[in-house]
Amino acid sequence: MRKKTNKSVINIDSVELPILTHGGKYDCHTDPLKIIKRELDSMLSHHNKIYVFRLDIRVSEYTHDNEVITRFLRTFNAWIKRKYKLKRVGYAWCREIETAKKQHYHLVFIVDGNVINTTYGKIFEKIQAITKAQGLKPYMPENAYLIKRKDLVNGDYEEYNKAFLRASYLTKDRGKDLKGVKVNSYQTSRVKPKKPKPKNDDYNGLLVA
Secondary structure (H helix, E strand, C coil), X not given: CCCEECCCEEXXXXXXXXXXXXXXXXXXXXXXXXXXXXXXXXXXXXXXXEEEEXXXXXXXXXXXXXHHHHHHHHHHHHHHHHHHCCCCCEEEEEXXXXXXXXXXXXXXXXXXXXXXXXXXXXXXXXXXXXHHHCCEEEECXXXXXXXEHHHHHCCCCHHHHHHHHHHHXXXXXXXXXXXXXXXXXXXXXXXXXXXXXXXXXXXXXXXXX
């Protein structure tokens, strides 16, 4: 059974992080929360700035698998890596079905903040083009976050906490029960942390060992 919490904070790697439970109204799965933090920290081990943005995708009809989101990610990740010469792209997604008869997806992307610091313009235009060709409907929330490693070193977690809080929405329990047989509700990238750790970047265990 998956572990859940309805508390407003969770302690991961001895760091207290805010999560979106709406005052205990909703539960969040703890394992995906840990994995999202791992991806943020792994990206921070490679880049002194990371840019975190959200995306929602709706499908035209229900499917028993997640091939629609796999196909989108394959196309979009290949394009953004090629366009911006990125070596890696971090991401997480969840599949949900609530009152509608077809699933929708919530996604979080994590990219090099030295190269990308906005999604308006070329990136969202490309997302619109890809989803239109694949019969999907995108929605990009306005809030995005630029996390700087130097801020974390100086004890400033404000932007990191905001990004984590926003990403924690993907882990909420509601909408995860109605699904096809043997279909994942969550999936993330698996960015390997950089080793050895950069000197003077010990900020309370945020970098993954």
